[in-house]
Amino acid sequence: MDQVLQALVNGLLLGGFYAVMVLGFSIIWGVMGIINLAHGEYLMIGAYLGWGLFRYFGMDPFAALLLILPLMFLFGYVLQYVLINRIVERPHLMSLLITFGISIALANLFKILFTSDPRNVSVAYNGSVELLGITFPIVKSIIFGVALLAMLGLHLFLQRSRMGKSIRAAAQNRTAARIVGVDINRTYAVTAGICIAITAAAGAMLSPTQAIFPFMGPPLTLKAYTITALGGLGRIPGALMGGVVLGVTETMVSRFVPGIGTNLGVAISFVILVLILILRPQGLLGGLRPVDPDAE
Amino acid sequence: MKTKINELATLPNRLGILNMTRLRMLVLGLVVLAALAGCARLPTPEVREDVSSATSTEDGAAANVIRIGAAVSETGKYSREGRDTRQGYGTWLEWVNNEYGGIDVAGKRYQVELVMYDDEGDPDTVARLVEHLISEDRVDFLLGPYSSSLTQSASAISEKYDKIMVEGNGASESLFERGFRNLFAVLTPAGNYTQSALKMLAEQGAKSVAIAYEDTAFPTSVAEGAQRWAETYGLEVLGVETYPRDVADVSGIMAKFKEAEPDVFVGGGHFNDAILFIRSAKELDFNPKAMVITVGPSNPKLVQEVGADAEYVIGPTQWEASMGYADEHFGTAAEYAARYEARWGEPPTYQAAESTATALALHLAIEAAGALDTDSVRTALLDMDIVTFYGPINFDDTGKNASKPMGAIQVQDGEILVVAPGHAAVSELRYPAPAWKDR
Numbered sequence: 001m002d003q004v005l006q007a008l009v010n011g012l013l014l015g016g017f018y019a020v021m022v023l024g025f026s027i028i029w030g031v032m033g034i035i036n037l038a039h040g041e042y043l044m045i046g047a048y049l050g051w052g053l054f055r056y057f058g059m060d061p062f063a064a065l066l067l068i069l070p071l072m073f074l075f076g077y078v079l080q081y082v083l084i085n086r087i088v089e090r091p092h093l094m095s096l097l098i099t100f101g102i103s104i105a106l107a108n109l110f111k112i113l114f115t116s117d118p119r120n121v122s123v124a125y126n127g128s129v130e131l132l133g134i135t136f137p138i139v140k141s142i143i144f145g146v147a148l149l150a151m152l153g154l155h156l157f158l159q160r161s162r163m164g165k166s167i168r169a170a171a172q173n174r175t176a177a178r179i180v181g182v183d184i185n186r187t188y189a190v191t192a193g194i195c196i197a198i199t200a201a202a203g204a205m206l207s208p209t210q211a212i213f214p215f216m217g218p219p220l221t222l223k224a225y226t227i228t229a230l231g232g233l234g235r236i237p238g239a240l241m242g243g244v245v246l247g248v249t250e251t252m253v254s255r256f257v258p259g260i261g262t263n264l265g266v267a268i269s270f271v272i273l274v275l276i277l278i279l280r281p282q283g284l285l286g287g288l289r290p291v292d293p294d295a296e
Numbered sequence: 297m298k299t300k301i302n303e304l305a306t307l308p309n310r311l312g313i314l315n316m317t318r319l320r321m322l323v324l325g326l327v328v329l330a331a332l333a334g335c336a337r338l339p340t341p342e343v344r345e346d347v348s349s350a351t352s353t354e355d356g357a358a359a360n361v362i363r364i365g366a367a368v369s370e371t372g373k374y375s376r377e378g379r380d381t382r383q384g385y386g387t388w389l390e391w392v393n394n395e396y397g398g399i400d401v402a403g404k405r406y407q408v409e410l411v412m413y414d415d416e417g418d419p420d421t422v423a424r425l426v427e428h429l430i431s432e433d434r435v436d437f438l439l440g441p442y443s444s445s446l447t448q449s450a451s452a453i454s455e456k457y458d459k460i461m462v463e464g465n466g467a468s469e470s471l472f473e474r475g476f477r478n479l480f481a482v483l484t485p486a487g488n489y490t491q492s493a494l495k496m497l498a499e500q501g502a503k504s505v506a507i508a509y510e511d512t513a514f515p516t517s518v519a520e521g522a523q524r525w526a527e528t529y530g531l532e533v534l535g536v537e538t539y540p541r542d543v544a545d546v547s548g549i550m551a552k553f554k555e556a557e558p559d560v561f562v563g564g565g566h567f568n569d570a571i572l573f574i575r576s577a578k579e580l581d582f583n584p585k586a587m588v589i590t591v592g593p594s595n596p597k598l599v600q601e602v603g604a605d606a607e608y609v610i611g612p613t614q615w616e617a618s619m620g621y622a623d624e625h626f627g628t629a630a631e632y633a634a635r636y637e638a639r640w641g642e643p644p645t646y647q648a649a650e651s652t653a654t655a656l657a658l659h660l661a662i663e664a665a666g667a668l669d670t671d672s673v674r675t676a677l678l679d680m681d682i683v684t685f686y687g688p689i690n691f692d693d694t695g696k697n698a699s700k701p702m703g704a705i706q707v708q709d710g711e712i713l714v715v716a717p718g719h720a721a722v723s724e725l726r727y728p729a730p731a732w733k734d735r
Contacts, residue, residue, distance in 0.1 A: 003555065010547050118568045120575075122603035127732060128581045137547075137579035209575060210544060211568035211601075219542045254548025262539040262548055263511065 006134050007255040008248060013140040015247025018227055019240040020147035021202040023154065024195030025224040030234015031171040031191050032088050034095040038103035039224050040217025042196050046072065046203025047212040048110060054121045054207070061121055061204050062142060068204050069197045076196030080189040088188060089174075103217060110214035118211035126208055143205045150198055155236045157194075167191050171234060226273045232282060246272070362399055362668065364658070365411045365429030366439040367450060372417025374442045377647050381442045381465055383640045384651025385410060390639070392659060396625070399659055402666040415441055419449035426453040436668055437462070439654055440481070442647065444468035444514055451479045460673050462661075464654035465647060469517050472694040478670065480677050480695040482653045482686065484702045486514055487521030489612040490562055492716040493588045493704040494522065497610075498529035500727045502559035502585060506535040508549050508573070509564030518564040518590050534558045543569070546576050554582040559728075563589040570598055574605050578732050585728030586610055594646070594705050594712060606707045608729035610715070613703045615646040615686055618713075619720035623684040625656065632685045653686035 025039045049068050053059040059067075083102075087094040128135045158164035166187045169177040178184055206212070223246075231242025246269050253268055254261035366385060369378030389410050392398065398405035411433050415422035422441050429435045430453070438454050440447050440463020447466030454461040455476045463479065467486040471479065494505070505526045509519035519536070526533050534556040537549045550573070553561060561584040563573045570592025577587065586608070592598045593611025617633035626632040632652070636644040644652075657680065662668065665676035681690045681699075690699035704716040706725060713723040 003551075006551060007548075010551065014545060014547070117597055118571060118601065120571050120601040122601065122605065126575065126578060126605075128579055130581070135579075135581050140579065209579075211571040213568065219544065223544075250545070251548050255551055258552075259536060260538055261552075262537065262543060262546065265548065266540050266543070 002133055003255070007251050009134055009136065010255075011248030011251035012244060013137065013144050013247070014251060015240075015244030016144035016147040017140070017202070017205070018223070018243030018247050020143075020150050020198065020243075021206075021220065022224045022227040022231075022239050022243060023151065023202075023236065024197075024199035025221075026228040026231070026239050027234050028192060028195045029228060031167055032084075032188055033092070034084065034088065034099065035092075035225070037096060037099040037221060038106060038217075039199060040220035040222075041103045041106040042072070042076075042199040043203035043206065043220050044110065044212065044214065044217045045075075045106065046200030047207045047216070048114065048119070048203075049200065050204030050207040051119045051121050051212060054123075055119075060123065061207055062146065064204055065146070065201050068200055071197075072200035073193040073197040075193075075200075077189045077193035079196070080192035081185065084192065085185050085188055103221070107214045107217060114214065116213055116215065118213045119207075120211050121207040123208045139208050143209075146205060147202075150201065151236050151240060154194070154198070158236075163187070163190055223269065226269045229273055229276055360398075360404065360406050361409050362401075362406045362437070362662070363409050363411060363433065363435040364437050364439060364655075365426070365433055365435035367413045367415040367422045367425035367429065367441050367446075369417045369442055369446070370414035372415075374417045374446070377442045377465070377645075378414075378417075380645045380647040381651045382412060383636070384464075384644070384648035385412070385439060385655050387636055387639060387648070388652045388655035388659070391626070391635075392655075400663050401668060410439075411435060415446060415450075417443075417446070419445055422446045422450045423453050426450045427457075430454070430457045430459055435459075437658055437662075437673070439463065439651075439658065440465055444471060444486075447471055447479075447481075451476060454478055458670055460658070460670055460677070462654050462658040462677070464650035467517070468513050469696070470513060472696045476695065478674065478695075480657070480691050480697075482657050482689050482697050482700075483614050483650045484700045485696050486517035487524065488702050489518045489564075489590055490522040490588055490702075491525045492702050493610050493612060494525045494531060494560070494562075495529055496704065496716045496725055497560050497586055497588075497727065498531055500725065502531060502727075504532040504534050504556075504558045505560040505562055506537075506553045506556055506558035506584070507533065507562040507564070508537045508539065508546065508553070509562075510541055510543070510566070510569060511538040512541060515564035515566075515590065519562070522562045522564070522588075531560065539565075543572070546572050547580060550576040550580050550582050553584075554580055559585045561587045563587065565590065567592050567595065567598070570609075571602055574602055574609065578605055581732055583729075583731040587729070588612070588704075593707060596712060599707055599710055599712070604710075604735070607709070607735070608707065608726055610704055610706045610725075613646060613705050613714070615649045616703060616705065616712075616714050616720075617644065617649075618722045619687070619703060621683060621685050621687050621720070623656075623682070626652070626685045629685045649686050653684050653689070656684055656686075657682075657689050 050061040053064040126139050166182045170187045227242040231238030250265035253265040368381045398407045413425045438461040442465045444466040464482045509515040570589045588610045593609045594613040599606045619629045622628040661676040665672035687700040692698040701717045706715045715725040
């Protein structure tokens with residue numbers, strides 16, 4: 001029983017990270033209809049920022065979030081305004097190409113800047129606490145807490161604030177939103193800013209738990225894609241749900257299948273993806289309808 | 297129809313913002329230029345021509361020149377290790393031409409010309425280059441590229457043309473299971489990577505081992521070897537787990553091993569995995585008495601990135617400058633290291649040392665054969681039984697160096713110190729490692 005509980009806890013903690021990691025991807029997709037292939041690279045930038053601030057300024061990666069969030073918001077805002085907004089209403093292939101291009105450019109830029117040597121942030125408190133016979137990894141528990149906070153904050157922002165309402169309006173019907181006076185360009189730029197800031201924050205929180213290197217992005221993008229399909233587009237509860245389902249499945253399989261468990265755990269996320277696409281294409285919880293070009 | 301209307305609707309708009317668009321294009325252009333400038337600042341790869349002063353003519357042998365060819369990564373994913381390999385070959389080349397006075401073939405001195413190309417880390421390119429070296433440059437012998445996968449591809453060509461290839465950077469055992477007659481490797485094969493470490497740990501009283509490895513060629517070789525050696529030294533194997541490339545989380549494996557409570561944990565993988573294993577073990581409070589991990593620990597970068605948590609971690613190493621090997625040509629391992637550092641401005645990695653040893657082995661085989669034809673040199677290589685600054689070299693029938701033991705290092709107080717085998721050790725093994733909580 002203890003083993004099952006321990007695996008469940010590990011899975012939940014992993015799922016919490018997955019959820020905050022996927023949030024930006026899911027919302028950009030849901031609101032703008034863009035599959036952001038550079039998502040993993042934004043995580044990578046965040047991870048390098050976390051590492052750089054730790055290494056050169058001695059800043060704790062979680063404290064560094066206060067700096068990384070506004071910085072990456074700005075980055076996302078400008079990137080969206082200058083580049084992505086130009087193609088957002090064009091055919092999907094354009095956005096796929098441009099985000100793919102961004103991902104290649106960023107990965108190689110970071111290779112030039114930092115070489116491909118793996119980096120890691122070594123925080124002093126990366127041990128564990130034992131509670132009721134279950135081991136809680138400290139760093140991963142903090143990530144879980146921050147992830148929940150981020151999701152709650154974003155949820156309130158989208159539901160309550162004027163800008164949040166604009167974003168939801170733009171997601172539901174771009175033309176109608178325009179008619180009632182929503183500045184779509186600005187709304188999209190803010191959306192991208194928020195999404196990329198949260199993504200980079202997830203990357204920074206990742207830096208104490210594993211090796212970071214310029215080419216770490218693509219597998220994470222793939223994972224984000226799976227989780228989004230699982231949980232539904234543009235929905236915060238969907239991201240949490242998808243993340244936790246995947247996290248728990250992966251941990252359970254790798255814990256209880258001998259020999260090839262970890263391999264199988266990774267494979268299973270894609271089996272789930274295929275099943276979901278066949279059986280429930282709208283995701284487990286449904287979701288915002290993807291932007292429909294014919295609606296205009 | 298709809299699209300047309302849309303286009304018409306946006307047309308005046310586009311015209312209106314033409315200036316704005318131009319401005320944006322300008323900004324974009326600047327960004328691209330800046331990126332290009334960034335690229336241009338990278339050191340341009342320098343293709344080193346032969347350092348020898350000998351005149352090279354179309355027919356090398358007539359002008360007392362032996363031509364040796366190699367395709368080694370200068371760019372691509374192995375650019376770093378490739379540079380070590382090139383510098384390793386270069387160290388031997390300058391020594392043999394300038395100090396040693398050329399290779400002595402049946403009393404006649406031959407200068408050496410080394411022709412090297414950049415294989416870009418690509419198996420197809422390396423095959424093409426080796427073909428070019430043999431048929432266009434008409435080299436007499438070949439030295440290996442960096443990495444098992446490139447050696448796999450390069451040696452297939454040299455075998456086809458019946459040319460000798462001596463290599464020092466492809467450890468995978470699958471290279472030598474193809475029945476090739478012309479491929480020789482001076483380094484310890486992957487299956488023996490954990491031998492010294494496991495032997496030493498068994499002597500210290502370890503009873504059991506758990507093994508996790510990435511399911512690709514080299515780590516698989518290492519892990520199969522580890523299982524074999526565990527059995528040989530009486531260690532019970534409590535669990536064997538594989539994981540895929542690019543894995544981001546090994547907590548499932550580590551949680552499982554935590555319950556099995558092995559004395560020794562063996563991790564076969566690459567640098568990133570070493571960080572994951574150490575992190576994960578600490579997070580889950582998994583306390584094996586020793587952790588043996590490939591690739592990562594012998595690299596000073598691991599200590600830099602992981603800090604104090606890397607303490608007590610054991611890693612296999614092909615060669616360290618502190619080892620006690622010596623030969624009459626380069627002197628002791630330490631003297632070789634000093635020579636290398638004086639020439640290249642950085643201490644030699646083991647990849648550099650094994651590359652120099654590779655060239656030296658070929659050199660000594662040619663001298664022993666007293667001839668330049670493939671058959672005589674092959675026989676000389678098979679008969680070879682020597683000790684160099686890099687360690688003993690004695691090829692078995694398949695071309696592997698069967699006699700060289702793998703070393704083991706342990707991270708002690710932030711330093712990487714050789715603890716095995718006994719005659720090369722500079723420090724005592726620290727065993728058992730204390731639990732994470734007691735450090």
